[in-house]
Amino acid sequence: xxxxxxxxxxxxxxxxxxxxxxxxxxxxxxxxxxxxxxxxxxxxxxxxxxxxxxxxxxxxxxxxxxxxxxxxxxxxxxxxxxxxxxxxxxxxxxxxxxxxxxxxxxxxxxxxxxxxxxxxxxxxxxxxxxxxxxxxxxxxxxxxxxxxxxxxxxxxxxxxxxxxxxxxxxxxxxxxxxxxxxxxxxxxxxxxxxxxxxxxxxxxxxxxxxxxxxxxxxxxxxxxxxxxxxxxxxxxxxxxxxxxxxxxxxxxxxxxxxxxxxxxxxxxxxxxxxxxxxxxxxxxxxxx
Numbered sequence: 001x002x003x004x005x006x007x008x009x010x011x012x013x014x015x016x017x018x019x020x021x022x023x024x025x026x027x028x029x030x031x032x033x034x035x036x037x038x039x040x041x042x043x044x045x046x047x048x049x050x051x052x053x054x055x056x057x058x059x060x061x062x063x064x065x066x067x068x069x070x071x072x073x074x075x076x077x078x079x080x081x082x083x084x085x086x087x088x089x090x091x092x093x094x095x096x097x098x099x100x101x102x103x104x105x106x107x108x109x110x111x112x113x114x115x116x117x118x119x120x121x122x123x124x125x126x127x128x129x130x131x132x133x134x135x136x137x138x139x140x141x142x143x144x145x146x147x148x149x150x151x152x153x154x155x156x157x158x159x160x161x162x163x164x165x166x167x168x169x170x171x172x173x174x175x176x177x178x179x180x181x182x183x184x185x186x187x188x189x190x191x192x193x194x195x196x197x198x199x200x201x202x203x204x205x206x207x208x209x210x211x212x213x214x215x216x217x218x219x220x221x222x223x224x225x226x227x228x229x230x231x232x233x234x235x236x237x238x239x240x241x242x243x244x245x246x247x248x249x250x251x252x253x254x255x256x257x258x259x260x261x262x263x264x265x266x267x268x269x270x271x272x273x274x275x276x277x278x279x280x281x282x283x284x285x286x287x288x
Contacts, residue, residue, distance in 0.1 A: 057170070
């Protein structure tokens with residue numbers, strides 16, 4: 001594990017989402033996004049939030065990060081109510097946040113240097129983290145000179161160097177091609193298994209959820225709440241071949257059936273009338 005001179009991550013951190021509700025005003029009418037949403041992000045575990053597109057996953061991440069406030073309920077980090085952003089909760093968003101005028105090394109070392117860490121120490125650690133994510137030799141490149149997958153790896157390194165208590169990732173591999181996405185999952189798992197930080201990973205992809213997670217929280221369509229929680233007993237470290245195992249496919253089939261039902265709600269009454277035959281066609285090949 002890389003040592004950090006400016007911050008020490010708490011090993012016992014957990015996050016509790018307690019009966020969160022979120023209502024926005026839309027054309028002078030209330031628009032309920034989240035309703036009575038409760039779950040826990042367990043300490044040292046990789047929890048995956050899985051839900052249909054548009055269900056409010058990003059809203060939840062913003063509330064946990066402290067960028068938004070719930071209309072009702074509370075988010076607690078250990079025993080303290082989250083009231084705003086903090087360096088103890090770092091977010092990797094869908095869109096790149098790398099500064100295009102800085103090299104990759106400068107981007108990754110930026111946080112510690114802004115916290116008055118000696119430049120030499122910050123850059124030494126940034127170099128080490130870039131090596132961990134497979135970017136050794138690219139330290140002096142600019143973001144536009146890297147592929148999308150390489151940029152995402154640099155984003156993760158930039159979050160990790162701040163040693164947050166909780167890492168939040170909002171569909172960080174969205175938009176990558178299938179092969180790049182698979183490789184990113186393996187890189188990220190290696191980092192998680194080395195550092196064991198408390199992590200919430202948001203995705204709409206069932207395969208990604210099952211491969212990464214210790215626990216999958218499946219969300220309903222709007223208004224969003226927790227539909228079910230699925231434990232993933234696959235051993236760590238995770239390896240690609242596990243995706244062909246019987247237990248993997250059993251969990252995938254269960255998650256896919258639930259996600260399909262919720263996603264269907266977003267397409268209205270006509271789609272709902274398609275019935276059990278379509279659901280069986282979508283999920284039958286994966287049930288154990």
